[in-house]
Amino acid sequence: MAHKIEWTEQTWNPSAGCTKISLGCKNCYAETMAIRLQAMGVEGYENGFTFNTVPSRLNDPFKRKKPTVYFVNSMSDIFHKDMPEEYLNKIFDVIKETPHHTYQILTKRADRMFQYLSQREIPKNIWLGVTVDNKKEGLPRIDKLRQLKASVLFLSVEPLLEDLGRINFENIDWVIVGGESGNRARSMEKSWVLNIKQQCEEKDIAFFFKQWGTLGADKVKRNKKQNGKILDGKIWQQYPEIIEQQYAIF
Numbered sequence: 022m023a024h025k026i027e028w029t030e031q032t033w034n035p036s037a038g039c040t041k042i043s044l045g046c047k048n049c050y051a052e053t054m055a056i057r058l059q060a061m062g063v064e065g066y067e068n069g070f071t072f073n074t075v076p077s078r079l080n081d082p083f084k085r086k087k088p089t090v091y092f093v094n095s096m097s098d099i100f101h102k103d104m105p106e107e108y109l110n111k112i113f114d115v116i117k118e119t120p121h122h123t124y125q126i127l128t129k130r131a132d133r134m135f136q137y138l139s140q141r142e143i144p145k146n147i148w149l150g151v152t153v154d155n156k157k158e159g160l161p162r163i164d165k166l167r168q169l170k171a172s173v174l175f176l177s178v179e180p181l182l183e184d185l186g187r188i189n190f191e192n193i194d195w196v197i198v199g200g201e202s203g204n205r206a207r208s209m210e211k212s213w214v215l216n217i218k219q220q221c222e223e224k225d226i227a228f229f230f231k232q233w234g235t236l237g238a239d240k241v242k243r244n245k246k247q248n249g250k251i252l253d254g255k256i257w258q259q260y261p262e263i264i265e266q267q268y269a270i271f
């Protein structure tokens with residue numbers, strides 16, 4: 022599926038739809054897209070944003086010979102409570118059987134991710150991440166993530182909704198930060214971003230500043246093209262060493 026996510030190559034959506042569980046979900050992009058895809062009659066969106074598996078897409082990675090970095094479920098959450106364990110096993114089987122691809126798995130359901138993956142060997146071609154939108158809901162997800170052993174552990178701090186204070190980055194390899202997009206976007210303070218960047222620098226962790234979002238640092242609404250990526254006069258798009266060494270695409 023075509024996408025606009027800078028830190029991946031392709032999206033793979035073996036499930037579709039989701040349920041809001043966190044403050045960051047308020048203006049969910051996938052929900053808006055799902056309504057449009059429903060109107061267009063796209064498979065998987067017959068019931069709008071209601072979670073469902075899409076078995077016809079399960080084997081898509083087998084069809085692609087070129088080694089590819091896939092973002093798994095850009096339109097859903099792989100660890101959603103309605104994801105059947107049997108189907109989850111099938112997704113992980115596809116991942117294991119296509120070692121030439123890399124899979125970025127990002128979730129807000131860190132408890133289920135931990136419950137499922139802590140009992141299994143995690144294939145080397147998986148990068149695991151959690152979303153951190155605020156302190157109360159986001160920070161505890163990092164505690165679950167850091168206990169798992171994957172090639173790359175990353176945080177998607179987007180949309181950043183408040184100052185996160187001191188963050189325990191133990192075992193974390195990569196931090197991506199961004200503001201919210203869309204008509205109802207909430208603003209992000211520069212000091213919140215700099216706080217995270219400074220802590221990444223202290224711990225030598227790769228820091229990737231994705232965007233300010235619809236409301237820039239000045240809180241003035243702008244269009245997508247003007248949606249800035251400059252933080253303190255620079256573009257910050259760092260990747261962990263393992264990614265820089267192995268992936269020429271970034």
Ligand code: SF4
Nearest residue numbers: 039040041046049051
């Ligand atoms: S978890 Fe992600 S996909 Fe699901 S509702 Fe929240 S923002 Fe949307």
